[in-house]
Amino acid sequence: MTDEMTTLRAVDPTLSATAPTELDDRAQRDLLAIISTPSGHKLKRRGGWGAAAGLAVAMVIAAVILGLPDGAPAPRAYAATPPLLAVISTSSEPALVLNDLAARAQRANGTASTVDQVIRTQSWSLFTRVDGKTVNSAVIPVESELRWGADRSGTLKRVTGQPYFPNPDNEHAWLEDGRPARPGTMLTSETYALGDFKPMWNAAPPTDPRDLAEYLAIGHPIERIGTAELFVAIGDLARERDLSAVQRAAVLRILAKAPDMNALGTVIDRLGRPGIAVATDSDYSGLMTRYILVFDPNTGALNAEEAWLTTSAGRLNVPVPSVISYTAWKH
Amino acid sequence: MGTSTAARERFTRLYEQHYWAVVRYLQRRLRDQDAARDAAAEVFTITWRRLHDVPDEALPWLYATARNVLANSQRSRNRRLRLHRRLAAEPPVGEPASNGYEQVHAALASLSDADQEILRLAAWEDLKPAQIAEALGCTANAASVRLHRARERFGTALRDVDRSETMEVSSDR
Numbered sequence: 001m002t003d004e005m006t007t008l009r010a011v012d013p014t015l016s017a018t019a020p021t022e023l024d025d026r027a028q029r030d031l032l033a034i035i036s037t038p039s040g041h042k043l044k045r046r047g048g049w050g051a052a053a054g055l056a057v058a059m060v061i062a063a064v065i066l067g068l069p070d071g072a073p074a075p076r077a078y079a080a081t082p083p084l085l086a087v088i089s090t091s092s093e094p095a096l097v098l099n100d101l102a103a104r105a106q107r108a109n110g111t112a113s114t115v116d117q118v119i120r121t122q123s124w125s126l127f128t129r130v131d132g133k134t135v136n137s138a139v140i141p142v143e144s145e146l147r148w149g150a151d152r153s154g155t156l157k158r159v160t161g162q163p164y165f166p167n168p169d170n171e172h173a174w175l176e177d178g179r180p181a182r183p184g185t186m187l188t189s190e191t192y193a194l195g196d197f198k199p200m201w202n203a204a205p206p207t208d209p210r211d212l213a214e215y216l217a218i219g220h221p222i223e224r225i226g227t228a229e230l231f232v233a234i235g236d237l238a239r240e241r242d243l244s245a246v247q248r249a250a251v252l253r254i255l256a257k258a259p260d261m262n263a264l265g266t267v268i269d270r271l272g273r274p275g276i277a278v279a280t281d282s283d284y285s286g287l288m289t290r291y292i293l294v295f296d297p298n299t300g301a302l303n304a305e306e307a308w309l310t311t312s313a314g315r316l317n318v319p320v321p322s323v324i325s326y327t328a329w330k331h
Numbered sequence: 332m333g334t335s336t337a338a339r340e341r342f343t344r345l346y347e348q349h350y351w352a353v354v355r356y357l358q359r360r361l362r363d364q365d366a367a368r369d370a371a372a373e374v375f376t377i378t379w380r381r382l383h384d385v386p387d388e389a390l391p392w393l394y395a396t397a398r399n400v401l402a403n404s405q406r407s408r409n410r411r412l413r414l415h416r417r418l419a420a421e422p423p424v425g426e427p428a429s430n431g432y433e434q435v436h437a438a439l440a441s442l443s444d445a446d447q448e449i450l451r452l453a454a455w456e457d458l459k460p461a462q463i464a465e466a467l468g469c470t471a472n473a474a475s476v477r478l479h480r481a482r483e484r485f486g487t488a489l490r491d492v493d494r495s496e497t498m499e500v501s502s503d504r
Contacts, residue, residue: 004482004485004486004489005450005453005454005482007431007435007489008435008439008450008451008454008455008485009454009455010435011431011432011435011436012359012454012455013358013359013362014355014358014359014455023346023347023350026368027346027350027368030368030371030372030375031343031346031350031375033372034342034346034372034375034376034379035339035342035343035379129343218364219364219365219368221365221369
């Protein structure tokens with residue numbers, strides 16, 4: 001006979017829920033918001049649990065990036081950041097651009113994988129830590145490959161890629177520092193046994209835009225935070241699943257209806273591909289940030305997401321505007 | 332008070348290590364992932380403020396803080412009650428209901444809050460008696476005794492639920 005504890009374990013409400021091993025965007029934002037306040041000081045609450053999550057990211061980041069004790073002077077050299085993408089701007093309405101792209105996406109070939117998901121990305125964030133330290137002298141992209149199957153087994157590998165130096169001084173500093181996070185450094189090598197991989201979304205993405213909008217809201221408070229959170233959700237989904245043509249079209253139709261959207265125009269992304277870029281500006285993380293999604297002009301696939309600081313860097317040692325993170329998907 | 336780099340690094344490690352465990356703890360009690368993540372931000376905010384009090388083995392301390400966050404928020408309590416009423420019998424999203432899912436949750440819900448909490452800490456958070464003691468603020472011996480008694484009462488509740496279910500089925504015939 002099964003004992004009562006085994007019975008209880010079997011009905012754990014989170015057995016199938018999200019349990020990634022790494023911090024996702026939301027968790028990272030919250031972390032930055034929390035450590036933006038001095039330890040030992042009481043936070044001024046802003047109406048509830050959302051308070052901590054909604055606090056200014058700005059201050060923090062400085063602390064994390066610089067690794068300086070409070071009161072230390074800011075260094076003169078900026079942290080290395082990737083160049084801004086050049087944009088050939090458009091005057092079209094974002095809804096028009098996105099609906100047009102959705103129609104093209106729907107006509108394009110592409111079925112979602114029903115067997116294994118294989119997601120390859122190149123990403124970088126101002127806040128990435130390697131061996132517990134942040135590298136400021138170089139932009140060190142991370143090359144990731146996530147594989148997972150319907151049986152929830154899989155692998156995740158993350159390796160540092162080729163560094164980018166905004167100027168020769170950065171390269172000099174990086175070399176002097178002993179080439180931290182040199183190319184090929186293994187950051188993560190994980191194997192998920194049967195049932196161990198816990199995706200953020202258990203079911204396959206719906207194809208109906210209304211259903212998909214509800215689905216994207218799982219774990220993402222889009223209604224409360226706004227379109228920027230929708231951008232985050234779309235990025236998170238693409239980090240887990242390759243979408244079919246119809247699902248891609250549905251994503252684009254949801255975006256077409258979202259408020260506070262801008263159609264930026266055409267860009268060449270970090271992997272050299274042309275794409276259609278849309279953006280939304282939000283200060284919900286504490287600093288006014290431009291969130292950008294770049295879609296393949298033919299298939300509507302999400303090729304890249306970026307976050308740029310546009311008006312202030314707070315105490316961050318980066319100029320304005322600056323790229324603070326990007327992910328490029330390798331389809 | 333200044334914030335040292337060491338404190339930030341310690342907190343960041345702690346956060347990276349335990350974030351999802353705390354979210355799951357809260358999600359099990361709130362049945363709402365958004366609310367759980369908001370509450371987790373609150374838990375870690377308190378942790379950051381009280382970093383000096385956090386022991387090396389931080390998880391039971393974090394669970395204790397999470398329990399206080401749940402208990403101290405009237406709003407969350409109301410929300411939790413509403414959610415419990417609505418969701419008590421719902422299986423996790425995307426998973427088929429396991430056999431007896433509803434009955435087991437009904438049996439659990441029939442126990443006192445204290446019994447429910449100690450059983451959840453043991454079964455879902457997988458804590459040992461010494462860790463449960465830390466989370467509940469009692470001695471390890473007391474935790475063992477309380478757990479033993481809670482298990483007995485839970486066993487009885489399971490049998491009662493099972494019996495009443497059988498009776499309902501027979502009376503329907």
